[in-house]
Amino acid sequence: MAEPPVTAQNAGGAFASLRRRIDPAIAWAFGCIVLVLLIGSLYSTSFLSPEYLLQQLKVASFLGVIATGMMIVILLGQIDLSVPWVVAVGGMMATAAAGWGPLGEILAIPFGIGCGIALGLLSGVGVAFLRIPSMVVTLAVNAVAQGLMVVHTGGFSPQDASSPAMRFIATGQSIFGIPNALVVWTAVGVAAVFLLTRTTFGRTVYAIGNRERAAYLSGARTRLVVMAAFALAGGLSAFGGVLLAGYASKAAQAMGDPYLLPAIAAVVLGGTSILGGRGSYVGTVAGVILITLLQSILSVMQMEEFGRHVIYGVVIIAMLLIYGRGRKHSE
Amino acid sequence: MTGDGSYWLREHKGTLLAFGAFVAMFTIYAANHPAGLNANVATTAANKGVLLAIVAIAQTLVVVTSGIDLSVGMVMVLANCLASTIVVGTPAMTALGVVGVLLVGALCGAINGIIVIFGRLQPIVTTIATGAVYYGAALALRRVPGGDVNATLADALTGQLPGGVPASLVLLLALVLVVWLPFRRSVIGRAAYALGSSEVAAYMSGVPIRRAKFVAYTLSGLLASVAGLFLTCITYSGEASAANGSTYTLYSIAAVVLGGVSLFGGSGSAIGAIFGALMFRTIGDLLFVFNVEPLWQPLFQGMVLLAAICLGSLRLLRIRNRLDLYG
Numbered sequence: 341m342a343e344p345p346v347t348a349q350n351a352g353g354a355f356a357s358l359r360r361r362i363d364p365a366i367a368w369a370f371g372c373i374v375l376v377l378l379i380g381s382l383y384s385t386s387f388l389s390p391e392y393l394l395q396q397l398k399v400a401s402f403l404g405v406i407a408t409g410m411m412i413v414i415l416l417g418q419i420d421l422s423v424p425w426v427v428a429v430g431g432m433m434a435t436a437a438a439g440w441g442p443l444g445e446i447l448a449i450p451f452g453i454g455c456g457i458a459l460g461l462l463s464g465v466g467v468a469f470l471r472i473p474s475m476v477v478t479l480a481v482n483a484v485a486q487g488l489m490v491v492h493t494g495g496f497s498p499q500d501a502s503s504p505a506m507r508f509i510a511t512g513q514s515i516f517g518i519p520n521a522l523v524v525w526t527a528v529g530v531a532a533v534f535l536l537t538r539t540t541f542g543r544t545v546y547a548i549g550n551r552e553r554a555a556y557l558s559g560a561r562t563r564l565v566v567m568a569a570f571a572l573a574g575g576l577s578a579f580g581g582v583l584l585a586g587y588a589s590k591a592a593q594a595m596g597d598p599y600l601l602p603a604i605a606a607v608v609l610g611g612t613s614i615l616g617g618r619g620s621y622v623g624t625v626a627g628v629i630l631i632t633l634l635q636s637i638l639s640v641m642q643m644e645e646f647g648r649h650v651i652y653g654v655v656i657i658a659m660l661l662i663y664g665r666g667r668k669h670s671e
Numbered sequence: 672m673t674g675d676g677s678y679w680l681r682e683h684k685g686t687l688l689a690f691g692a693f694v695a696m697f698t699i700y701a702a703n704h705p706a707g708l709n710a711n712v713a714t715t716a717a718n719k720g721v722l723l724a725i726v727a728i729a730q731t732l733v734v735v736t737s738g739i740d741l742s743v744g745m746v747m748v749l750a751n752c753l754a755s756t757i758v759v760g761t762p763a764m765t766a767l768g769v770v771g772v773l774l775v776g777a778l779c780g781a782i783n784g785i786i787v788i789f790g791r792l793q794p795i796v797t798t799i800a801t802g803a804v805y806y807g808a809a810l811a812l813r814r815v816p817g818g819d820v821n822a823t824l825a826d827a828l829t830g831q832l833p834g835g836v837p838a839s840l841v842l843l844l845a846l847v848l849v850v851w852l853p854f855r856r857s858v859i860g861r862a863a864y865a866l867g868s869s870e871v872a873a874y875m876s877g878v879p880i881r882r883a884k885f886v887a888y889t890l891s892g893l894l895a896s897v898a899g900l901f902l903t904c905i906t907y908s909g910e911a912s913a914a915n916g917s918t919y920t921l922y923s924i925a926a927v928v929l930g931g932v933s934l935f936g937g938s939g940s941a942i943g944a945i946f947g948a949l950m951f952r953t954i955g956d957l958l959f960v961f962n963v964e965p966l967w968q969p970l971f972q973g974m975v976l977l978a979a980i981c982l983g984s985l986r987l988l989r990i991r992n993r994l995d996l997y998g
Contacts, residue, residue, distance in 0.1 A: 419795070421921070466977075470984035471996055473934045475739070479921055480977040487970025494966040553997035562997070597914070601799050614793045646814075649807030656800040657786060666791040 365611025365663045369626035372659060373633060380637045387637070394519060400632035401525035402510075402583050403602055404625065408532050409576030410603040411624045412569050415536070417549045417616025418474035420573050422463060423603055425485035427596025430456045430578025431585030432489055432498070434506060439499025448503045452582045453575050459485055460574015464567035474570075489593060500592070502585045510586030521583060528576070533621045545569060549616030605656050606631045608664065685931015686943035692929075693950040700953055703960045710835030716956060717837035718829050722901055724843055724948040726919050727926035728851060729894035731944040732887045734927055737867040737936025738787065738794035740888070742802035743895045744920035746779045748911060749809040750899025755818025755909025758900065765821040772900050773893055779805055780892015784885040802916070809911040816910035818903075825904035839901070843945065846897065850890060851941045859886045867936025926951050929979055951976075 380387035406423060413420045434452025437444045444451075459481055466477035492498060502510075512520040536542035544565045547555035556562045580599065585591040610627030612619025634655060638648040680687075700716075701708040726743055733740040750772050758768035779801070786797045830838050854860040862883035866873040873880050898919075903909060924934075930947025932939025954975050958968045990996060 466981070466984075470981055472980055472984055473928075475924065475934060476928050476980050477977075479924060480973065480980055482921075483973030483976050484970065485973075487967075487973040490969045491966055553994060556994070556997050594914075597917075601803070604796065604799060608796050614796055644811075646807040646810035649803045649810065651807075653800040653803030653807065656803075657790075657792070657797065660792050660796060660800075661786075661790050664792060664796075666793070668791070 363611050363620065363623065366620065366623045366626055368659065368663045369610055369623060369630055373626060373630050376630065376633045376637060380633070380640070383637075383641060387640075394517065394522070396632055396636055397629070398519035398521045399636070400628050401519070401521035402580050402587065403599065403606060403632060404525040404628045405528050405583060406577050406580035406599050407603045407606045407624055407628050408528055408621075409573030409580075411607045411610075411612055411619065411621065412532070412536070412545060413474070413573045414604075414607050414612055414614060415545050415549045415616055415619055416566060416569055417552075418467060418566075418570075419604070419614075420463070420478050420570070420577070421475060421600065422459065422478040422482040422485065422574070423577050423600040424594075424596040425482045425489065426456050426459050426574050426577040427581035427584065427599055428489055428591070428593055429459060429485050430581025431502075431591035431595055432492065432500070432581075432593075433578075434582045435500050435502050435585055435591040436492070436496075436498035438501070438503035438506070445503045445505070449505060449509075449582055452585075453578050456578020456581070457571050457575040460571040460577075461567065463574065464570030467570060468563040468566035493593065500590045502589050502591065506582055506586030507589055508586070510583045521587070524583065528579075529621060529625065536621060541565060541568065546617055549613075549618070551617075602631050602635075609656065609659055611663070682938070683940070683943075685938075686940050686946070689930045689943045689946035689950060693946045693953065696950060696953040696957060700957050700960055705960075710831055710837075713835070714829075714831055714837040714839075716952070717839045718905055720949040720952040721837075721839040721843045722898055722905065723919070723922055723926060723952055724945040725846060725894055725898040725901060726923040727930065727944040727948040728846065728941040729891040729898065730923040730927050731930075731932050731939065731941040732854070732863075732891040732894070733794065734932055734934060735867045735936055735939065736863045736884055736887050737870070738884070738888075739924070739934070740783065740798050740891055741795060741920055742779070742783060742798040742805055743891065743898075743923055744916035744918065745802040745805040745809070746776055746892050746895035747899040747902065747919055748913075748916040749779065749805045749812075750776050750896035751902045751906075752809040752812040752818070752899075752909040752911050754900045754903040755820055756812060758820050758824065758903065760821070762821075762823075765824055768821075769824075769900065772896050776896020776899065777889050777893040780889040780895070781885065783892065784888030787888065788881050788884050802920075806911065806913055806916060809916075813909045813911045816908055816912075818909040820903045820907055822907075825907060828901060828904045842901070846894065847942065847945070850894065854886070854890060855940065859883050863887045864937055868938075922951060923948075925976055929976075 377387060386392055406427065410420055410423065430452040433455040434448045437451040438448040463474070463478050463481045466472045467474045509520050509524055514520055514523055536545065544555060544560045544562065547558070547560060548562055548565060552562055581596060584595055606627035607624050608614055608627070609630060610619065610623030610625070612623060634652065638651060643651070704712055706712055726747060729743050730740055753775055754768065754772045757771055758765055783798055783801055786792055786801065787794050790797070828838055828842060832838050832841065859879070859882060862873065862878045862880060865878050866880045866883055870880065926948035927944045928934065928947070929950055930939065930943035930945065932944055954972055955968070958971050963971060
């Protein structure tokens, strides 16, 4: 999007530059969050209570961690369809490790995340070195992960109860009653913002998303960055799975299924271009909160399940029609 | 085909490869099947394969325009639920019901097309969202699995013709002759391929891109509803299963890729995608024939899929200039 020419450098300049710096997509996303909350509060005043909001932020944390990985991949101009089973791998391998005795219990969380990173690396190699479209590679890796987990549960009957540490980071509370899951998401978010805006890796991710060829010709190590980004996304998906397993106190095979589409939707609603190269983490945060609130309010209103799906889809389309449209051919 | 033989070969390489791989796999399967290749074995295999093949054609139509339709599975599920409700009763009512199911499918596809064309949203996010809406509609029709379908129609579509030929293969052939070939040979079809190769170039050349996209998405929805109708004939009931929908969507992408259709658009054909789908189904059947423990089957299926798509990267060996990698 072409920046409007700077005309006023004086008194009005500060305000204008502030307005220029705010992405309209993010403003819309936050506006919609307020709108959803207002509609909810008309229904019941408890929607504005701190307890409800904190509870929603806690639930949003799981999607938030997964969406962080998805966002990095989408910024590259790629997509990660392996989320469902990588999430399941994260949760199931962590709980399995917790069943191996005291040492396993300590290593449960890193082990779960490590398995996710390994699967992400597999996708990354396929995309970066074999040049297979990410949509296909991640689809195949998803199938492989599913196969591995079927063999794992059927053949070895592993422990599926999560360890105390996993339950602590997912359901515990720290000072001021702030849920630990929210603290975890905040930490992941801060790390992601640092990585994306202050490091060579992050800059290269944006550059590749804009034009991979140009990034390569500028001397960026594009293949390593793409591979690392997919590994990171795999690790974050698996971490989401670890948190979910802690939240539900057990891991299950289909636990990741409801997270693929909301993760993509959250990233896109937050103003990140699905074509890559453009988007900010604040937007993703807004998208995650918006999706979570929307789902929560529709279920609190006792909307029947079919209505929830319809409204969910219509809202995504409507919001994108407001601010996520592509350019005309004549532009 | 008269023109340049080598050009024809290059254009259809993916299709021919998929055809060859499928024939090889199916021969191994038939040769090792404990009951041998009798008409019943062939019919069961054909019914499963044709169902995925129809969804794969639907996906191909959108993929050649360099789009992607993540709602095909959900349209299929919606059509399944609708068909289990209205494709019943007297022959006249059944016929009306079939028309109704196909119209709803075409409408779903048209909605996708309109949002992509006039809303200028990316196909991937558009179809994710519309897929949720279609699934909601399916759930509204069938909160619990059930329903029925006209048994005569179901038996006719899933049974055998005299001579033991599976009727589903005739249905597939009919779809190719009535939907795919006319599309491929029309101006609209050429426009779809052109805009898949380069939308800007197609626009500048005055190609009717909007019409081409609209027709591609609408036909895709129509074919997805044919698949839903066929699914109803196989199961004799309707079920609003989200798992079914997303599985078929993902399998359709796998089939399209195995069939040599480029996900970047502009090349490949539905014939290739059909063989890709049949091949994908045969992989599963092969594991069954070779007595692979059921527990290991999903893993092997995943590995075979991963290996098959990695084969596509062999083209990298022919690239002389590294810059060609970064289009």
